[in-house]
Every structure is written in structure tokens, then in C-alpha cells.
Amino acid sequence: MKQALSDQRIIDCLSIHYDIKVTRLIFLPIGADMNASVYKAEAHDQSSYFIKLKRGHYHDISAIIITLLHETGIQHIISPIKNIRAQPIQHVDDFTLIVSPFIEGQDGFSRDLTDVQWVTLGKVMRQIHEIDVPPSIQRKIRREDYSPKWREAVRSLYADIESNPSTDEISSKFIAFMKDHAAVIHRLVNRAEQLSKQIQDQSPDFVLCHSDIHGGNVLIAGNDIIYIVDWDDPIMAPKERDLMFIGGGVANVWNKAHEEKYFYKGYENTEINMAILAYYRHERIVEDIALIGQQLLLTSIDKQTRIESYKHFMAQFEPQGVVEIAFKTDKNLI
Helix, strand or coil: CCCCCCHHHHHHHHHHHHCCCEEEEEEECCCCCCCEEEEEEEECCCCEEEEEEEECCCCHHHHHHHHHHHHCCCCCCCCCCCCCCCCCCEEECCEEEEEEECCCEEECCCCCCCHHHHHHHHHHHHHHHCCCCCHHHHCCCEECCCCCHHHHHHHHHHHHHHHCCCCCHHHHHHHHHHHHCHHHHHHHHHHHHHHHHHHHCCCCCCEEECCCCCHHHEEEECCCCEEECCCCCCEEECCHHHHCCCCCCHHHCCCCHHHHHHHHHHHCCCCCCHHHHHHHHHHHHHHHHHHHHHHHHHCCCCHHHHHHHHHHHHHCCCCCCHHHHHHHHHHCCC
16 A cells, blocks of 8 residues: 655655665555555666665664564575665655565565475475574564453454445455354354463464565566565464465465475475464454455545455465365364
């Protein structure tokens, strides 16, 4: 979603704080974060840059984690470009600006990974999960607490549905689907709650997790090198927090058995806690339902964003989508 900062303000900031002379700034309508915008900046010297603009002044954790990853020897990460004061982020008005090299390529939503790339992704994720994160950095990273926030939000949506009439075609369709599939949605919510209580008693080890390592956050460059992008929301959590995406079916990709096979060939021997995996696959869907429901029913976002949000919501319930895979994961516990 495009943020309320003018293109000229961004261009001026790049000139003043990065000494980048922009000839063209292109808004890129990608990503689901309502508080972020991304751009491609073309410079006078023919260089291109990836610009991320986020609302607020609290986004330094991304740069901290990327620095840690590089210091650990992980190369499949794109480092931010430092400003003229050697800082990896720049505050501008009420926003934070992060500048990186622009790498031409496709993400894992639009292009399948090769077997070799799956093995590479597995190796890189294993390296990330084995990093000994210093306590000083751990204190800045959120920790998994199995919060009921999103489960309660979905339950509240049903109350909103009953008390607030729909205002447009999209919200009418959303409300109708929520009512018609209430049993499935309540099953997701209730099972996530049951599993959260079960796995907390197990006290699993916490590792550094990306937290959103789906196909959209794996960039496949033109030279076939893969990069893990969007480190805005890392978390200390069980490794299954990341592993739930492998075979998890987000956006109806990454749901084939041979992909998991090659990923774990790279990740190598590990014992997966299926209860934790099932929890995360349920909880992720619950969070998406809550966020999309709040967007469609409680905010005044533009029509195109509403349409895209509704499409994303519906895709979760398609064959081999995230709901079907979450239920299969849970069934395998029995």
C-alpha cells in the first residue's frame, strides 16, 4: 500500500542522505504489509535501488539481523546500503527508509525453485537456525508467546458480522463465506488454541526464525542465486515457525512432496515436532483471516486492495491450499 509520503520527498531524501541522484522513482505494488511501500529507484549513473518505506521509527531490527547473518557467513541475504553517516536506515518525517541494491528476478510465488535451489534453501535455513544470537540482540527480537490475539480477533469478527451490515460487494461476499464456513473456521481457531496449550508444556528450544519464509520472500535472481528477503519481523521461536512454510501451501505453491524432499536434503537430519508444525499452520491461517476481516469490515482501504485481500482470503480454502494442508498435518498427529 502506498504510504503518505510524496515521491519527491523520497527522491530528496535519497539525494541528501545517500548521495543517490534519482532520475525515476517507480512504485511497486507488491507485498501485503499495510504499513510499507516499496519502490525501484533508477539513478543518474544507471544504477538501480530497491527502496522500502515503512511507517514509524522502530525498524532497525531488520538491519541488525541482516548484519548478524552476514557476519555469520550467510551470503543469501541482501544487505542494505548505508547512508552518508554509515547507518543502514534513514528516518524521514514519520517513516523509516531502507535502501538496497535492486536485484532483477522473480519470487517463489511466480517461479518454481529447482531441486538445487531447494537444497540451497534448506542449507541456508539450517545455518540461520543454528546461529548463536547474542543476548544483546535477542532482547530486541520478539519471542514466541503463543498469544491468543488472532484467535480472539476472529471470534470478534463473528460478532461484527452480526451487528454491522456489509457496505459493498466484497464485504458481502466475505461475510457470506464466513457464515457458510463457520464450522471450518472455528475448527481452525479452536485447534490452534488446543495445540498452543499442548506445546507450551513441552518447552521447545527457541532459534532465530525469519517468521514469514514463504515463496514471496525468496527472490530468484537472473543468475539463479536465491536470496531470502524481508527480515522486518524476526522472532525467537521453535524452528517449526519457519519450517511450517515448507510444504505449507501459502499462495497455493510450495505444496509438493518432492520440494520438501530436496529442502530437507539441504537442511539435513532434524526431528520435526508435528504438534508445533500443526499449531503454526493453523495459527497462520487464523491470523490471515483476522487481518483480512479487519481490513474488509473495519477499514476504508481502496477498492483494488480490497479485491486483492479477498482473493488471498479465498485462496486459503482451495484444494491443496493452506487450510487443507493444516488439517492434514493435524490428522498425522493421530
